[in-house]
Amino acid sequence: MKLNKISIIALAFAAGLTSCSDWLEQDPPSQLTPDGFMDSETKVQAAANQFYTDVLPSHGSWSYGIYGNDDETDNQVDWYPDSKYGTGLWLTGSTNSNWAWENIRNINYQLNAILEMYNAGSVSGSDTNIRQYIGEIYFFRAYCYFDMLQKWGDLPIITEALPDEESVLVAANKRQPRNEVARFIINTLDTATTYLKEDFESRHTRVSYDVALLLKSRVALFEGSWLTNFKGTAFVPQGTGWPGAAKDYNKDYQYPTGSIDSEATYFFEQAADAAEKVAEKYKGNLVTNTGVVPQSETDAENPYLSLWGTDDMSGTPEILLWREYSRSLSITNNIEVAVHHGNYSIGLTKSMVEGYLMKDGKPIYASDYTYSDNTLADVATNRDPRLTVFLKLPGQKNYYKNVESSEGDHAIETEPYPEITNHDVEGGYSTGYAIRKGGMFDKAVANNGSCYNAAAIFRATEALLNYIEAEYMLTKNINSGKILEYWQIVREKAGFTGTAVDPNVTINATDMSKETQDWGAYTAGTVLTDKVLYNIRRERRCELLAEGLREMDLKRWRSFDQLISTPVHVEGMHLYNTAMTSWYTDLITDGSSSANVSSPDLGEYIRPHEINMTNNNYVNGLTWHMAHYLQPLPIRQFLLTATDYASVDQSPLYQNPYWPTSAGEPAEE
Secondary structure (H helix, E strand, O other): OHHHHHHHHHHHHOOOOOOOOHHHOOOOOOOOOOOOOOOEHHHHHHHHHHHHHHOOOOOOOOOOHHHHOOEOOOOEEOOOOOHHHOOOOOEOOOOOOOOOOHHHHHHHHHHHHHHHHHHOOOOEOOHHHHHHHHHHHHHHHHHHHHHHHHHHOOEOOOOOOOOOOHHHHHHOOOOEOHHHHHHHHHHHHHHHHHHOOOOOOOOOOOOOHHHHHHHHHHHHHHHHHHHHHOOOOOOOOOOOOOHHHHOOOOOOOOOOOOOHHHHHHHHHHHHHHHHHHHHHHHHHHOOOOOOOOOOOOOOOOOHHHHOOOOOOOOOOOOEEEEEOOEOOOOEOEOHHHHHHOOHHHOEEOHHHHHHOOEOOOOOOOOOOOOOOOOOHHHHHOOEOHHHHHHEOOOOOEOOOEOOOOOOOOOOOOEOOOOOOOOOOOOOOOOOOOOEOOOOOOEHHHOOOOOEOOOEEEEEOHHHHHHHHHHHHHHHOOOOOOOHHHHHHHHHHHHOOOHHHHOHHHHHHHOOHHHOOOOHHHEEOOEEOOOHHHHHHHHHHHHHOOOOOOHHHHHHHOOOOOHHHHOOEOOOOOEOOOOHHHHHOOOOOOOOOOOOOOOOHHHOOEOOOOOOOOOOOOOOOOEOOOHHHHOOOOOHHHHHHHOOOOOOHHHOOOOOOOOOOOOOOOEOOO
16 A cells, blocks of 8 residues: 555656657656756757647647637636536546646756756856756746646645655645745746846747746736735635644744735735836837728738737737747647637627727716627627627628638638527537637638647736736725826727727726626625726726636636626527527527527527526526635545545645535535
8 A cells, every 4th residue: 555655646746757859758856867967958948848838828729729718707608617617516536637746847857957967067058048948947837836826726835856755745745825835936937037038039939038027927916816805714824714724834824924915915016016027118019909800901900910810929029928830840720710610619708798898988888889789790889999800790701811722621701690509619609709819811721620820828918907906906096106007008009099098987987786797896796896996807808808817817806706696697699689680590499408599588698508408507507616716636635645544634735625525525615
């Protein structure tokens, strides 16, 4: 049992290295490290290169890639809700594949081997380049830890590739308070910036000094928000019911700054400082949305659409880091196909569409323009220019380049009426609202599985938004620092003009009682009364549409609580009693297994989760449980680290709030 225990824990914390380079296929650190390991710039660069693939987000070959990462939020949904929105569906498991330390272990192994050789002066090559690659690897460790922080909260902090020794591995399972983990991530990024060279690589396909600062601002904003919004609960150190207090190694924990409020302030200050440095460098180089969707070769390019709709982002300073795809290298995706169809059935919600302002900068209920959703064209008329260009409309051209090309086997030249009755993953429109973010308007690109659209990973506009929120959380004053300056820049670049550029126009017209379908309007189950804070959240939502940050934001804002008492029926386009009803002759609305659209008895708007009402766990809407803010630790890990291999309480680990410590159990109330 003991030997088995060692091997399994070693697997969890010390997965073997894999690489296409022979010299990287070294023995694990429990064996003797070969002489000459990591002795050249080439080897150090190759070590860094592997983590671009292993760690950073990508499009994927058969999905909507990064632009589908906001799925399962109030922004975007598909046909099938995630189990976290049900009751009794998400269960603790003996294992949990997300409790995965392979990347962190591999990073630590490579990093320590490199530093040992570098500090001894034994790495040949350009010192500038070597330091750059070391900084990149530090960045990747921070990136991996931030991903884990969002999933688990408190974590072990591990900076070495651990040997296969039971006592060492068990001790390594001690979880550090979440704010200490966030501090570790920030410190790691600070270390990275001492190695990274500014503007090292002009194409922005490698991690840079600015990317490290931007991630630092994201991490710090996340943790400052979490501590603020979960204060006093079991989800923060020393909050009521915090499970870490039951362990001797954490029971007397005190915040480094003296209190949770001071700790949150520390993180907001870190976020504002890092974000401002990036914002100041790039605020003059952000592209402007013209509000026009080009429909022919003679139409002027819209540089805002082209931020994402390109195969080469190297000429756009706003994109700080991006991933390149190429058919010749057999590194491809399916983005263009998704844009030509229904975004792989990941549709915009009614909440998202109606959250966008009218073009005068006022909400749809307070504008001088009349809002109508009688047709999709009406929805996009006189709206925020971002929605105008991103919302796909029937009759628009999906491509105007290479029209006569023999390639593009999945290209659709003209956007059809939304295929709401087609539940095929590729072609279906789950909500009727689809976006064209990432599309290149090029028929030749739309080959199934062999598209080569570039993927934006970090862009500078986020820095402005991070600063606005962090500075406001510090001061609660919209006139503080550069809040208004940056906010107006974001608005101008979004395509607003005149008085609509002024966020005060929006704030003064906002009625919080009419914003309740936006989950970001809530914190701890209560609608915000601070209209400035809400509109900061709204701006972020609209600008970062489909960029994979929505769930992170909703969690740090504690914006799911209200679903506990008031389940939400997610809706899409206004189908019934509008001109759009006439678009369809094949609607089956009886709620049976043959149904292809929700019944008009449920409402005039499409409900993508309430089509087949038989054995449907979501007929009463999406709900929430507090436990679901974090994932449950795998039960097997408790048993393997227990002194008797059987008693959960003998493990150095502790379970996350409201999750049981036996497998196959739902969250506790």
